[in-house]
Amino acid sequence: AQTVTQSQPEMSVQEAETVTLSCTYDTSESDYYLFWYKQPPSRQMILVIRQEAYKQQNATENRFSVNFQKAAKSFSLKISDSQLGDAAMYFCAYRSVETSGSRLTFGEGTQLTVNP
Amino acid sequence: NAGVMQNPRHLVRRRGQEARLRCSPMKGHSHVYWYRQLPEEGLKFMVYLQKENIIDESGMPKERFSAEFPKEGPSILRIQQVVRGDSAAYFCASSPPDRWNGYSYNEQFFGPGTRLTVL
Numbered sequence: 001a002q003t004v005t006q007s008q009p010e011m012s013v014q015e016a017e018t019v020t021l022s023c024t025y026d027t028s029e030s031d032y033y034l035f036w037y038k039q040p041p042s043r044q045m046i047l048v049i050r051q052e053a054y055k056q057q058n059a060t061e062n063r064f065s066v067n068f069q070k071a072a073k074s075f076s077l078k079i080s081d082s083q084l085g086d087a088a089m090y091f092c093a094y095r096s097v098e099t100s101g102s103r104l105t106f107g108e109g110t111q112l113t114v115n116p
Numbered sequence: 117n118a119g120v121m122q123n124p125r126h127l128v129r130r131r132g133q134e135a136r137l138r139c140s141p142m143k144g145h146s147h148v149y150w151y152r153q154l155p156e157e158g159l160k161f162m163v164y165l166q167k168e169n170i171i172d173e174s175g176m177p178k179e180r181f182s183a184e185f186p187k188e189g190p191s192i193l194r195i196q197q198v199v200r201g202d203s204a205a206y207f208c209a210s211s212p213p214d215r216w217n218g219y220s221y222n223e224q225f226f227g228p229g230t231r232l233t234v235l
Contacts, residue, residue, distance in 0.1 A: 004158075037226075043205060045159070045226035091158055102211070103149065103172060104224060106158035 002027045002094050006107035013082045014115050020067075021077045021110045023092030033095045034068065034075045035104070040088040048090070051075065079112075087114045118142070120210050120227035121190075128233045129198045137193040137230045141210030147171075148191040149224060150183060153205040165191060166213075198234045205229045 003026045013019035025034070036048040051059045051068050058066050063083075067076045079086055092107040121140040129135050141148050146167050151159040164172040165185040176183065180198075185191040195202055209224035 042228070043231075044228050045207060045209075047223060050223070102224075103161040103164060103175070104151070104159070104209075105161065106151075108158045 002029075002032075002096065002105050004092050004094050004105050004107040006090075006092055006110050008110045009108070010111045010113070012113040012115060013079070015082055015084060017082055018078060018080045019082055019112065021079075021090050021092075021112065023075045023077070023107055025073050025075065025092070025094050027073070027094065027096075029096055031097050033097065034066075035093040035095070036064070036066070036075075036077045037091045037093060037106075038086075038088045039091060039109070045091075049077065082114050084114050084116060087112055120145075120208055120225050122206075122208050122227035122230050124230060125228060126231050126233070128235065130235050131199055132197050135195040135198050135202070135232055135234075137195075137206050137208075137232070139191040139193070139208030139210075139227060141191070141208075142225055145210035145212050145225070147211045147213060148185050149209045149211075150191075150193050151207045151209065153207060153229070155204070159207060162193070195232075198232075200234050203232055203234045205231050 005024045032053045034051045038046045038048050049059050049061045049064050051066050058068050063080045065078045089109045089111050091109045093104045095104050123138050148165045150162040153159045161175040163176050163183045168187050180196045182194045207229045208227045211222045211224045
């Protein structure tokens, strides 16, 4: 079974600075998807960024980028020019493409605080 | 195009009562997933359904929990004889079908969740 680990329960960053959230995962599969979701106080789950394992190029969405290290099974999220609206719980998630069904396996989350 | 709808947003039940949580997927989405988020934890997969079919229920507790997604109407997650440990946020997500197989590996869009409190 796949597992996802987020080793940082809490992180903080100054507004306009850069912060990196860590995520590692365990799988025996060679093809899969990785995601970062944001959960603000409203509790709505919002997709931030997605990475396909067969793509070597790191995904980027505006101020959000990932560092995907497949051999190390590491998938960190970098937030540049942090804004107050980035404050939220961030979840890393894994999804298989080799088995039927497509459940998401989530990490325990990292609570990000943005200080003005 | 309206997003994934869940109702009620908040539900309070006493121990031993039944809880019914509803999820209306996005238009055109025929795949529904239910996840549970216990306090201070990440989301845990419960069940994956297509219209009139349960595809994967490996995350569902064996007793008291059931889910359905009928041909017409919303998906329902039903919890019988609730206990305090069932208190959690329950999220529904939906996705469109793949064009080439019966499953869905497309992005899952989440609803706002139902917060269940068991007294």
